Amino acid sequence: MDEAQQIALLRRFEPIIHFTQGERFFPMDARTYIRASSLWIKRPKEEPRELVPATELTPETLAEPYQDEFGTVRFLKFVEPLSATEMAAHVLRQRRAGRGHLVASFQAGTGRLARVGYASRVVDALFSVALLVRGRVPGDAATAAGLGYQALTRQGHRHAYHARVVEEGGWIVLQYWFFYLYNNWRSGFNGANDHEADWEMVCIYLSPFGDDDVRPEWVAFASHDYQGDDLRRRWDDPEVHKQGEHPVIFAGAGSHASYFSPGEYLTEIELNFLAPVTRTLGFVRNLWRRLMREAEGNDQGEEGEEGGGANVLAIPFVDFARGDGLSIGPGQEEEWETPLLIDESTGWVRAYRGLWGLYTQDPFAGEDAPAGPMYNRDGSVRRAWYDPIGWAGLDKVPPVASMVAVSQARFTDLSEQRDVLRREVSDKMVELRGLEMQAAAMRNQPHLQQMYLQTRSEIQTLSVEINRLQARIAADGAMIDTLLRHIKRLEAGDLGPPRAHIRRAHIPASASEAHLSRLAEIWAAISVTVLLVAFLLLFYFNPRFLPFWMVTILAFFAFIEAGMRGTFTRLVGSFAAALAVVATLVLIYEFFWFLVGLGVLILAIYILWDNLQELLHRNRGPAAVTSPGDMHTSDK
Known part of the structure; x- marks a missing residue:
């Protein structure tokens, strides 16, 4: 496929992006960003050092090969944070120009902490404190980046994307790469992080027709929290919004994450060192649900087709993908420039393995800039680049046009395999019968005892093997019948449910979650502080009864939270069940030996009753049941 054909295909299916009102950064030509940035290097145990100033860096110089010691990180740097004077002057200019609406136009709605429980709020507080000491992007860097982006816009910058076309495994993959100058999710929309530069990617999978x-058959959006099958949606899935042949992306505010549907998405960040505790709590919660016969999917923030519950120790953040802001794409307010083709021959794509923005040395990596479209942060090649089919779980899925042929080939393989197994069973059965006759001939020959025992062992082994083969033949037969029915459905155009492959789907918050009361938001903001202060006062003034009062306060707070969320009845039921379990355990502990003795006595009485029943039934049987022959004999 030549370059003109690639561009025509990319244009035909290029996505439309709906942004959230208040978004400040939009897709641009990454080469413009390169020319406006400087190149830096950070070697182990050394301070960062500038290699190439912004006025000299070009895509060509960035593509030059380099060597360095292990642990060295290269990164780009777009802006210097504003000084206090520059920041004040910028705010004053905004007010005078009346441009403050750019950020003020965004309304967050229900706070993120009101959507999760106490444990998540505590972990979030610790995460916020850690942000003060770990590496992060300075707060005013977002403002400086915004000013730099506006300057580039005034110079004629237009909305653009980079793209590549890959033909592999019967698929034609259209891979769209969107570059954003800055991610201001934390500073602009109360999200998890800020970082310079941002790469987002979407794949559309075409099949010959x-x-x-x-x-088009599938579309997949890149995500940090999902992988494989969960990344993609079938083209006819109702969740996939389209305008003609153009899929619609709803971009997260500041984060630029891609979503299939508009809404507010609760994103949970799990800290690695809490993973064992999280797994333990999940096991206990699922066990409790099974014991109490509770329905799945009741937790706030729970998601997925299979349930599973929210992570109570995760840090909650809301990604706003409302789609009520600027739209870019065919027929929208703004349209795309001509696609910028990239591949392994593109120098700055292939040769530069460094970061595309400030390297903050954040241990969580959330504030560090990402690497380019071809690489991960550690310099390894992204799977989405070298294996775009397997990345979305499509390596096991054939295009629709070849599904019948693939199914028929599998049907033929299974049929031939079943015939081979049948012949093998027939041969082994002949051998088994011969061994059985051999054993029968040796049965009354004392001098052949050892050989007889060995033959019986061989008979047993061969019988087990034949049984295994027969079971395999039966299973293959059932599979062959199922494949025949499947082939008929495919020939009739029935591809099955469009969402059958999805194990965990990211769904937006429900209307009730997105519109909790103002009182619930206030309570979520102050609850952790009130709880910690209450514990501190108890420890200081009444430490003797600290455990009792801690349990009491936690229960009191739980009931307040349930009232805010409208789950008071459910909490009362769970609380009553928990009290019943605790009371039962206390009774067992206090009267353990008495209960053991009582259990043994009841068991003994039951055994006696059962034995007497059997004895009486046996004694009554001969007298009650007399055959006609016996009656005739007695008459004589």
Whole structure:
């Protein structure tokens, strides 16, 4: 496929992006960013050092090969944070120009802490404190980046994307790469992080159709929290919004994450060192649900087709993908420039393995800039780049046009395999019968005892093997019948449910979650502080009864939270069940030996009753049941 054909395909299916009102950064040509940035290097145990100033850096110089010691990190740097004087002057200019609405136009709605429980709020507080001491992007860097982006816009910058076309495994993959100058999720929208530069990616999977045409079958959006099958949606999935042949992306505010549907998405960040505790709590919660026969999917923030519950120790953040702001794409307020093709031959894509923005040395990596479209932060090649089919779980899925042929080939393989197994069973059965006759001949020959025992062992082994083969033949037969029915459905155009492959889907918050009361938000903001202060006062004034009062306060807070969320009845039921379990355990502990003795006595009485029943039934049987022959004999 030549370059003109690639561009035509990319244009035909290029996505439309709906942004959230208040978004400040939009997709641009990454080469413009390179020319406006400087190149830096950070070697182990050394301070960062500038290699190439912004006025001299070009895509060509960035593509030059380099060598360095282990642990060395290269990174780009776009802006210097504003000084206090510059920041004050900028705010004053905004007010005078009346441009303050750019950020003020965004309304967050329900706070993120009101959507999760106490444990998540405590972990979030610790995460916020850690942000003060770990590496992060300075707060005013977002403002400086915004000013730099506006300057580039005034110079004629237009909305653009980079793209590549890959033909692999019967698929034609259209890979769209969107570069954003800055991610201001934390500073602009109360999210998890800020960082310079941001790469987002979308794949559209086409299959050949007819002689010279193609048709879209799948679309996949890159995500940090999902992988494989969960990344993609079938083209006819109702969740996939389309305008003609153009899929619609709803971009997260500041984060630029891609979503299939508009809404507010609760994103949970799990700290690695808390993973064992999280797994233990999940096991206990699922066990409790099974014991109490509770329905799945009741937790706030729970998601997925299979349930599973929210992570109570995760740090909650809301990603706002409302789609009520600027739209870019065919037929929208703004349209895309001509696609910028990239591949392994593009120098700055292939040769530069460094970061695309400030390297903050954040241990969580959330504030560090990402690497380019081809690489991960550690310099390894992204799977989405070298294996775009397997990345979305499509390495096991054939295009629709070849599904019948693939199914028929599998049907033929299974049929041939079943015939081979049947012949093998027939041969082994002949051998088994011969061994059985051999054993029968040796049965009354004392001098052949050892050989007889060995033959019986061989018979047993061979019988087990034949049984295994027969079970395999039966299973293959069932599979062959199922494949035949599946082939008929495919020939009739029935591809099955469009969401059958999804194990965990990221769904937006429900209307009730997104519109909790103002009182609930206030309580979520102050609850952790009130709880900690209450514990501190108890420890200082009444430490003797600290455990009792801690349990009491936690229960009191739980009931307040349930009232705020409208789950008071459910909490009362769970609380009553928990009290019943505790009371039962206390009774067992206090009267353990008495209960053991009582249990033994009841068991003994039951055994006696059962034995007497059997004895009486046996004694009554002969007298009650007399055959006609016996009656005739007695008459004589």
